[in-house]
Amino acid sequence: MNSIAKNLQHIRATLPDEVTLIAVSKTKPVSDLMEAYTEGQRIFGENKIQEMTEKWEVMPKDIAWHMIGHVQTNKVKYMAPYVTMIHAVDSLKLLKEINKQAEKHNRIIQCLLQIKIAAEDTKFGLTPQEATEILVDKEALNLPYVTIQGLMGMATFTEDTIQISKEFQKVTTLFQELQPKFPALKVLSIGMSGDYTIAINSGSTMVRVGSAIFGHRNYVK
Numbered sequence: 001m002n003s004i005a006k007n008l009q010h011i012r013a014t015l016p017d018e019v020t021l022i023a024v025s026k027t028k029p030v031s032d033l034m035e036a037y038t039e040g041q042r043i044f045g046e047n048k049i050q051e052m053t054e055k056w057e058v059m060p061k062d063i064a065w066h067m068i069g070h071v072q073t074n075k076v077k078y079m080a081p082y083v084t085m086i087h088a089v090d091s092l093k094l095l096k097e098i099n100k101q102a103e104k105h106n107r108i109i110q111c112l113l114q115i116k117i118a119a120e121d122t123k124f125g126l127t128p129q130e131a132t133e134i135l136v137d138k139e140a141l142n143l144p145y146v147t148i149q150g151l152m153g154m155a156t157f158t159e160d161t162i163q164i165s166k167e168f169q170k171v172t173t174l175f176q177e178l179q180p181k182f183p184a185l186k187v188l189s190i191g192m193s194g195d196y197t198i199a200i201n202s203g204s205t206m207v208r209v210g211s212a213i214f215g216h217r218n219y220v221k
C-alpha cells in the first residue's frame with residue numbers, strides 16, 4: 001500500500017465518526033490527490049483558487065472542494081461554479097460577493113466564519129463580536145445563495161499544546177454560545193496535522209489535514 005493510503009487509513013481510524021476529514025492537498029500534484037481519491041477520500045481542501053480550479057477541472061466530479069485559505073473578493077467568481085464550502089469568510093462584503101456569484105450558477109455555497117484565535121498577527125479572522133454582528137445582520141440574513149454553517153479557527157503554530165488548547169477553546173465557547181440562537185451552525189472547523197487531536201478534544205466537527213496525509217510540502221504557500 002502506498003504511503004498516502006496508509007496515512008489516510010491511520011487518520012480515519014483515529015477520528016471519531018462524527019468528525020469530517022478534509023484532505024488538504026495544496027501544492028500537491030493531481031497524482032497524489034488521486035491516490036487519496038482511490039482510497040475513498042471525496043473532500044479536498046485547497047488555499048489558492050487558481051490551483052483548486054485547475055485540479056477541479058481534471059479530477060472526478062464527485063469531489064467536494066473546500067476553499068480553506070484567505071479569499072480575495074475579486075476571485076470568488078472563479079470557484080463559484082463548483083466550490084462546496086468556503087472556510088475563511090471574514091467580512092459581510094465577502095459574504096455578499098459569494099452570494100452574488102453563487103446566484104449566477106443557481107447554487108448555494110456553504111460558508112464558515114473565520115474567528116481569530118491565534119496570537120499571531122498574520123492570521124485573519126473576526127472577533128466573536130464581529131462574527132455575531134454578521135449572524136444577525138439583516139442584509140446577511142437575506143442572502144439566499146449562501147448559508148453560514150459554522151465557525152473556523154486556526155491556532156498559533158507552536159509546540160505549546162496548552163496554548164493551542166486555550167485558543168481552540170475560545171472558538172468552541174463561541175460556537176456553543178451561538179448554537180442555541182443560530183441552529184444552522186453545525187460545523188466547527190478546527191484542527192490541522194499537528195493539532196487535530198487537541199482540536200477533537202475541544203469539540204471539532206471538521207479537521208483540515210494536509211501534511212499528515214500527503215507528506216511535507218516542499219514550499220510554503
Ligand SMILES: *Cc1c(COP(=O)(O)O)cnc(C)c1O
Pocket residue numbers: 024026047068069154191192193194208209210211212
Ligand atoms: C495548509 C492548511 C491546513 C493543513 O495544514 P497541515 O499542517 O499540512 O495539516 C489546514 N488549514 C489551513 C487553513 C491551511 O492553510
